[in-house]
Amino acid sequence: MIWVDTIIQGILLGGLYALFASGLSLVFGIMRLVNLAHGDLIVLGAYLILLVVTVLGLSPMVALVIALPAMFALGFGLQKIVLNRVLGEDILPPLLVTFGLSVVIQNALLESFSADSRRLPTGTLGTASIQMGTISVGVLPLLTFASAVLVIIVLNQIFYRTSLGRAFRATSDDATTASLMGIKPGNIFAAATGLAMTIVTIAALYLGMRANFDPAIGPARLIYAFEAVIIGGLGSLWGTLAGGVIIGVAQTVGAAINPEWQILAGHLAFLAVLLIRPRGLFPRAVD
Amino acid sequence: MSSTNPSFDRSFSMQTRTRASSIAPIAAFFLVVILFALPFFASRSLIQDMFFILTMLVLAQFWNLLAGYGGLVSIGQQAFVGLGAYAMFGLVVLGGLDPFPAIAAGGVAALLLAVPMAYFSFKLQGAYFAIGTWVIAEVVRLLVAQWKAVGGGTGTSLPRSATGNLMFSDTIQSMLDVRAAAANDILAYWLAVILCLVTIGGIYTLLRTKLGLGLAALRDNVEAAKSVGVDAMRIKWFVFLVAALGTGLTGALIYLQKARISPDAAFSVNDWTAYVIFIVVIGGIGTIEGPIIGILVFFILQTLLADYGSWYLMTLGGLAIAVMLFAPRGLWGLVYDHTGIEIFPIRRMLVGGSQSTSD
Amino acid sequence: MSLLSTHDLTAHYGQFQALFGVGLELREGECVAIIGANGAGKTTLMRSISGILRNVSSMVRFDGQDIGEMPADEVTKLGIAMVPEGRKLFPSLTVEENLLIGQYGRKTDGFWSLNTIYSMFPILRERRHNPGTALSGGQQQMVAIGRALMSNPRVLLCDELSLGLAPVVIRDIYAAMPRIRDSGASIVVVEQDIGQALKVADRVYCMMEGRVTLSGRPADLDRSAIHYAYFGANV
Secondary structure: OHHHHHHHHHHHHHHHHHHHHHHHHHHHHHHOOOOOOHHHHHHHHHHHHHHHHHHHOOOHHHHHHHHHHHHHHHHHHHHHHHHHHHOOOOOHHHHHHHHHHHHHHHHHHHHHHOOOOEOOOOHHHHOOEEEEOOEEEEHHHHHHHHHHHHHHHHHHHHHHHOHHHHHHHHHHHOHHHHHHOOOOHHHHHHHHHHHHHHHHHHHHHHHHHHOOEOOOOHHHHHHHHHHHHHHHOOOOHHHHHHHHHHHHHHHHHHHHHOHHHHHHHHHHHHHHHHHHOOOOOOOOOOO | OOOOOOOOOOOEEEEOOOHHHHHHHHHHHHHHHHHHHHHHOOOHHHHHHHHHHHHHHHHHHHHHHHHHHOOOOOOOOHHHHHHHHHHHHHHHHOOOOOHHHHHHHHHHHHHHHHHHHHHHHOOOOHHHHHHHHHHHHHHHHHHHOOOHHHOOOOOEEOOHHHHHOOOOHHHHHHHHOOOHHHHHHHHHHHHHHHHHHHHHHHHHHHHHOHHHHHHHHHHHOHHHHHHOOOOHHHHHHHHHHHHHHHHHHHHHHHHHHHOEEOHHHHOOHHHHHHHHHHHHHHHOOOOOHHHHHHHHHHHHHHHHHHHHOHHHHHHHHHHHHHHHHHOOOHHHHHHHHHHOOOOOOOOOEEEEHHHHHOO | OEEEEEEEEEEEEOOEEEEEEEEEEEEOOOEEEEEEOOOOOHHHHHHHHHOOOOOOHHHEEEOOEEOOOOOHHHHHHHOEEEEOOOOOOOOOOEHHHHHHHHHOOOOOOOOOOHHHHHHHOHHHHHOOOOEHHHOOHHHHHHHHHHHHHOOOOOEEEEEOOOOOOOHHHHHHHHOOHHHHHHOOOEEEEEEOOHHHHHHHOOEEEEEEOOEEEEEEOHHHOOHHHHHHHHHOOOO
């Protein structure tokens, strides 16, 4: 019975990792850009929510509503002003710029908020749980997973049902021809990064409510997100959720065997998938 | 470009020499002499600074070989620094070996790690290769943290019995009239000088060989290079293994001098990869001169901003971003554009014929 | 009154100069053909007008406004749509989505809509949920034309419509031209197929090596003059 419990915890943890990963997957899918500062932007989002909570005395859920547009604007501006300049055939400039950004964000957070661990207040939500037969499942992990599913549904709707989604796909296919349709590729890329930052903010909310965070934890979140994306197969958001779940289950199972093996087990699961299915579990037909 | 037809009865020859590179050997000779002689008149803290500069320069040269020439943007080089250092510690602490030969074992250990690491990470393309190497470095860090015999997660120190009797240490002590600790620093420094010279000389030689030409071709155009018979995979493997060996040796040497190790420090992505990337990018990626300029800027900034902690790192990261945006070929690229100086020329130039008289 | 014109237009790809002072004009309601061999600079000319290649502002003029410096998306919004060489459908989009993206971000009042395009090319309605790239070459060309028309342009630029298509398919495609003209669009067609160009156009420009070598009404041009302007030699 303990194992069933462990695996359910792992699946729900996978929801958090899928939230980390969806933004990364979205941005890579549209502009082939891997943002190495992605994890640090999640942490930045958590501090932003914390700031709103502390200064305005709001609950984290309400603070999220204020943080979302701010993070969208940050993502839009970052892409428009900085990252659009380095997009191109050569992968080196965007990698190095976002790596530099990662270090800048980490140290700016360190300077502003110190290295102390913080946590978002959860009230009763943090401890609430639902009894399912003999197993009790935390409401917060359940909410995280539900949010991940909802985010992926909404993203798919945007992608395949809206004019903006068509523009995303068209620009991703061929930016020059897209501009002949009246599309400004630079703005589409900026909108995509803005959208990714709103997902990052949702991820940040759950990150901050479920566990302690400090300025240095961003890179590890980037790595989990990256592993989920690769396991799922590039370009498939449901695959990304599956990837997140695999990492989550591997981590909780690893931790159940030996607490020191939690992170290691997740990485080994990733390497195992890479060995057996280098293109991920659900690769897109066309690359 | 002259529009007259070159007459092919005149003799042409291929050379890579430039005016600056012709003066360079004489300057280099004096530089090498000064570097080796430094411990005879410099303070211990200067020797330590120079050790730091030289070892970081070696790491930067190898990362530059990987990313700047090989197109392999690795963020996992800390795996080799850490494993090289830990292999050295393991042999000294557990095997009772003298640290001096154990450094070589550090290089070998890194080389052995590079084989599975390349196997996995080469399955990933471009940017994903970068994070893949990072993941593997994390795996190695987590595994090493489980190695209780060398202190597990908290780490360990080199035993006094080992650091007190380093090979050649007695000779240095009597020759320079210094204590054992200072003698160890000097020994480490001389090893760093040798490692640095071999690295720069080796990479320069490599780039001038046929393999180096293949490397340049791959960087410029993968498909075209393959079509003229460049074996891309073989070259990538070669570059990755060479960089791993060099990085592992450097890691072992750095931790011989530090004499204390922990997984978090030895596998630090900031210390052994982020700084190194910034050094190369700021100095000028894809040149041998670039990392040299980069390490000087890095050291000056560190000295100036040492008291400001996180501001220093923000400055460094911001500077790297600015360079990438506004001068992607780095400070050396700016120097080259204004002066045309090349100290380590690797481009092949056709000389002779009508062009030789035009100067 | 000329709707679209170029003035002493030059264009470069790096060191290579592709256009040397090209001047041409398109009047309201007209159909102009540009003919020339491979490498004559026709596609470069189209890319310069559409804004893919940026030039000195005064080199391209549309409806009284200098647009040479304008980026492609703004040029498109002014009312110049292009059917690019090689069709360039978006592989991730279905036929219908390819058409819809032609009017991205704008509400255009005009003759052309999904319905009118489907009635002109009925096969596209049948295949509207297929990926654009799953269609035959001729059908893809229909999608590319429909996509450009969805913005209800005042000027339609067609680059090499017949490229790689069978003669019977080319005839079907060109059969649509009168309807497009009736909708009020002025047209520039770039063609290597001289016969087709002379049939459809009110006026013809012949280009060679980046220059206009001959221009006039099809009826006024004799065959050998065209050949000379086209190939640079008497045939």
